[in-house]
Amino acid sequence: MIKQIFAFESIIDYEDYANEIKILTRKLELYKECLVNEYELKVLPKTIVWTNKENATTVFSKVPVPAYTNEETIFMTPIVDEWKNFYLSLLEGEGVAHIDTITYIKQYFQSITIDHVFCVLAHELTHHIELFPDDFEDERNDSIWFEEGMCEYLSQKLTLTEVQFNELRKINNLMIEIFKPNYGDFPLDEFGSGSYNQISLASIMLNYWRSTAAIQYLVDDCYSGDVMKVFNLYHEWYEKGKQQPLTDFFGVSRF
Secondary structure, eight states: OOEEEEEOSSHHHHHHHHHHHHHHHHHHHHHHHHHHHHSOOOSOOSEEEEEOHHIIIIISOOOSSSEEEOSSEEEEOOOHHHHHHHHHHTTTTOOOOOHHHHHHHHHHHHTOOHHHHHHHHHHHHHTTSTTSTTTTOSOOOSSHHHHHHHHHHHHHHTTSOHHHHHHHHHHHHHHHHHHHHHHOOSOGGGOSGGGGGOSOHHHHHHHHHHHHHHHHIIIIIISTTOHHHHHHHHHHHHHTTOOSOHHHHHTOTTO
């Protein structure tokens, strides 16, 4: 059982979001069972700290994304409106010229629901499965794209409806199209722990979108939806000493 800690500044704040926390907790229990039964979740994090975006990104951490995990604790804002604002903020100050596309993306982010917020929480729990051999190491400067992309893919594929999943993938691909020319001039293998020090939030999130696109290509297009086949190949690369960049090993350098 994962202990829950509520880090709000008043009882009123907690009461405002108690229903969202209840929904997310119930959904997490079902997702946890799926990971235990199919994806080698053996050791749970000890706690979930529920808080708001400001505390998540300034008090508990300097990471600009209001959801993250370490070996023992998941920090998470359950507030749907804060996630709407977070995603909309990715488009601020970027000077992008794709007006029609930006309008479409904004409309999508303004309409996200608790289901989409749950994908974020499920992503954090997925980091705890045993199928990632070097999880929670302090410095990770190669192949982090595989873990982050797989956590995104599984948390979305296993919890969203097919319509929701396909719509989200379309949005992420549009975001890649918009932001990769400005921020994506490096191979995915360079996505490492230092990537979180970038100034632009969009440049940070681009790493996740690119990683997820690569994982979806591998699972759905190359291996007919067989997630474990992809994991087995990853373990083969890892156990043989990472003799080549992982993107070369999988043939996904274009992402």
